[in-house]
Structures are given as structure tokens and as C-alpha cells.
Amino acid sequence: MADIRILVQSADFDLATEYARFDNDASMGAIVAFVGRVRDLDQSITAMHLEHYPGMTEKALAKIVGEACQYWPLQAVTVIHRIGALQAAEQIVLVLTASKHRQAAYESNAFIMDFLKTQAPFWKKEGTAACLQWVDARSSDQGALDRWQYLRVV
Structure with missing residues (x-):
């Protein structure tokens, strides 16, 4: 059974601290980290505000992580997602996956991120500090899910 840690919080997280939680287990052959940040692709996004449904969000994240644990032999998973007001270049999300094998750690990490999105x-909401607008789901996010459909074939 994997050691699973899921947090939804307004406070920032420290990658080194989170990694150190995994580092003392010598049986972990691979630890993969993904850190998502607020990006400003066209110099117009300087702020973001993330909202969630408390309880429901954590349950959805646990379901996604649980599914990843069914497909790959994971030893530990940490998911931290921030909410509230964020500025360009700030961290939004951390996904750490650990396994005895690198392929399992890589693939499960990407799977969790694709489904989380x-x-x-x-x-x-994103935009400038003066004008934030709701953001719709991107078609590219849905497209990323398509690559995992082979896992669900019974």
C-alpha cells in the first residue's frame, strides 16, 4: 500500500522539504517530481485565483491517486494543490511519485497530473490583478487524457 498524502492549501510548499519525506526510503528506486507554476504566456496574466469545493476536491484527488496506484506499483505519492490568490511564477501544484522502478514513477506522475487538470x-480566474476572468477548460487538457484510455480497456 502506497503512502499517500493529499493537501489543498493556500500556503506555498517547499519541494526540498517534500522530497526529503521520500528520501529516507532506500527501496525507492525512482522519485519523480512535477511542479506546476502560474505562467504568463502572452505577458497579460499576472495573477490567478483558484477556488475549490472543500471535501469534494480532496475526494476527487484521492480517487485519481488511487487509480494510479492500481495501474503502477507506487510506494508513495504526494499531491499538494494551492488555492487562493497567486501571482505569475508562483507554484500551484506539486505531484511526487515514488516507485522501485522509474517508468512507474514517470508514467503515474503524468497520469495524476493529466487527470487532476x-x-x-x-x-x-486569471488575468491582471485589476481584472480576473473565469477560465474554461482547455481542449489540450482533455486531449492529454486520451493517451490513458488504454489503461481502462478491460
């Missing part, structure tokens, strides 16, 4: 109940 589309199936976890987060709502996002």
Missing part, C-alpha cells in the same frame, strides 16, 4: 473540482 480535468477531473478535480478547481475553478480558475
